[in-house]
Amino acid sequence: MMKDNSYAAIMARKNEIIRNSVGMDYESFEKPGIGFDYEAMMAATGYTLPELQRVQALFSVGNTPLIELRNLTALARKCAPAGKGARIFIKDEATNPSGSFKARRSCTSVYQAKKLGYKGVVTATSGNYGAAVACHAAMAGLKCIVVQECYDSRGVGQPEIIEKARKCEALGAEVVQLTVGPELFSTVLRLLEETGYFNASLTPFGIAGVETLGYEIAQQFRAKFDRDPDVVVCTNAGGGNLTGTARGLRKADCHAKVIGASVNLTGLHMASDAQFNKKSFTTGHTGFGVPFCVNPDRSDVPRSAARPLRYMDRYVTVSQGSVFFITETLASLEGLEKGPAGNTALAAAFRLAQEMDEDQCIVVQETEYTGAGKHINPQLSFARQNGFDIHFGDPKDEIPGKNIILPAHPSLIRVDDVDLDRVRRSNIKNAVGTHKDELTDDDIRYLVEETNSSEEFVRSVIAGL
Numbered sequence: 001m002m003k004d005n006s007y008a009a010i011m012a013r014k015n016e017i018i019r020n021s022v023g024m025d026y027e028s029f030e031k032p033g034i035g036f037d038y039e040a041m042m043a044a045t046g047y048t049l050p051e052l053q054r055v056q057a058l059f060s061v062g063n064t065p066l067i068e069l070r071n072l073t074a075l076a077r078k079c080a081p082a083g084k085g086a087r088i089f090i091k092d093e094a095t096n097p098s099g100s101f102k103a104r105r106s107c108t109s110v111y112q113a114k115k116l117g118y119k120g121v122v123t124a125t126s127g128n129y130g131a132a133v134a135c136h137a138a139m140a141g142l143k144c145i146v147v148q149e150c151y152d153s154r155g156v157g158q159p160e161i162i163e164k165a166r167k168c169e170a171l172g173a174e175v176v177q178l179t180v181g182p183e184l185f186s187t188v189l190r191l192l193e194e195t196g197y198f199n200a201s202l203t204p205f206g207i208a209g210v211e212t213l214g215y216e217i218a219q220q221f222r223a224k225f226d227r228d229p230d231v232v233v234c235t236n237a238g239g240g241n242l243t244g245t246a247r248g249l250r251k252a253d254c255h256a257k258v259i260g261a262s263v264n265l266t267g268l269h270m271a272s273d274a275q276f277n278k279k280s281f282t283t284g285h286t287g288f289g290v291p292f293c294v295n296p297d298r299s300d301v302p303r304s305a306a307r308p309l310r311y312m313d314r315y316v317t318v319s320q321g322s323v324f325f326i327t328e329t330l331a332s333l334e335g336l337e338k339g340p341a342g343n344t345a346l347a348a349a350f351r352l353a354q355e356m357d358e359d360q361c362i363v364v365q366e367t368e369y370t371g372a373g374k375h376i377n378p379q380l381s382f383a384r385q386n387g388f389d390i391h392f393g394d395p396k397d398e399i400p401g402k403n404i405i406l407p408a409h410p411s412l413i414r415v416d417d418v419d420l421d422r423v424r425r426s427n428i429k430n431a432v433g434t435h436k437d438e439l440t441d442d443d444i445r446y447l448v449e450e451t452n453s454s455e456e457f458v459r460s461v462i463a464g465l
Helices: 007-012 014-022 038-043 049-058 070-079 102-116 128-140 159-170 183-195 204-225 240-251 286-294 320-334 340-353 376-385 420-432 441-451 455-463
Strands: 066-068 087-091 120-124 143-151 174-179 231-235 257-263 314-318 361-364 389-393 403-407
Touching (some): 007 014, 007 183, 014 183, 038 204, 049 204, 066 204, 070 340, 087 204, 102 120, 102 204, 102 240, 128 143, 128 159, 143 159, 159 376, 174 183, 204 361, 231 240, 231 340, 257 286, 257 340, 286 314, 314 340, 320 376, 320 403, 340 361, 420 441, 441 455
Parallel strands (some): 120 143, 231 257, 231 361
């Protein structure tokens, strides 16, 4: 008898499909009440940091260079008050085989799939992760299916997403392209069920793989300077980047402040057909960053291993124009041409460095490859075609979906703080739901960990619901 493949039926089979496609029983981590044992879920991968480093070395992933941006630091100091202007560094993750930090996630997931005897892997992504999974599936001799939200209802796709599809196909993957909408996760679940492949999404295996990035930052920095960096800035979208990096820093006993950075696309809905092509950035923006902080389990697994709110000390946004500007500045001053989405954290770090003392150090923990549709020129051309006004001026006047304002002077680059307490309150409200009067002390402790806050804060939010 044929299975019911309607949206509702597929989503109803979600837990069973995920259990079969990951080899992990998520229900075993659930606790009575609203919480679950996050650390037990992460430990269930069975990989220690040394083992993860060994696995990644098999795929030529990791040990990427830590580069000091001396010229960009000098420019930041010219814009900063006297005595301010921290030294700026980047971890050059574009040197991984697939061109981004997501190689750390993907090779760990692909290795696990191969180890368990799966014939292929499936992932949902319009970003660099698809290219990484395709790359490592090819190395491991596994089939690969990448599912993308690629087009609006007119069949028009963004240059950056199309570029990533091209790269996935070049690496041997089958790319399934969808129009924007709710069918992304249900399509992935259906493909997992039909093929019997491994789910390479935001599972604990992938996030554990990113821990080596944070660990390397601490170890490399100590080897060079016999100290820890003061701040590590992470571009934040779905949360895996920041979560894994922060966990790695903690495992190295590094106490650097962790700051998340997203492109400000406030007002543009990530699943809106009409607004799909109004976004010049496909990842690393507030349309992903904020919703996945507020509700991390909105993914295709029952419990996402990416939980950035647990690790953020601060969360800032930057304008689209500022990221395009800093991308060009990095190329012209440092001779490093990188994809603009990966420069979100660098744009934030340029401004944040001006708040810090000259003897302090700030690390941008990733770069990404650039090419055809990922370059700033086709992205700006696409924006013009969609009616954007693009000019030099003050980024504070930029209106997402209307214009892109390139800073008339680097001193105009700014960061705006996201109200983390407001995000925490929304997270607690989502987690509690209708169970306010049933919460136990264990539930409270879970919410404290989930929001990186205090029992006093959690109880005050619950009292106000």
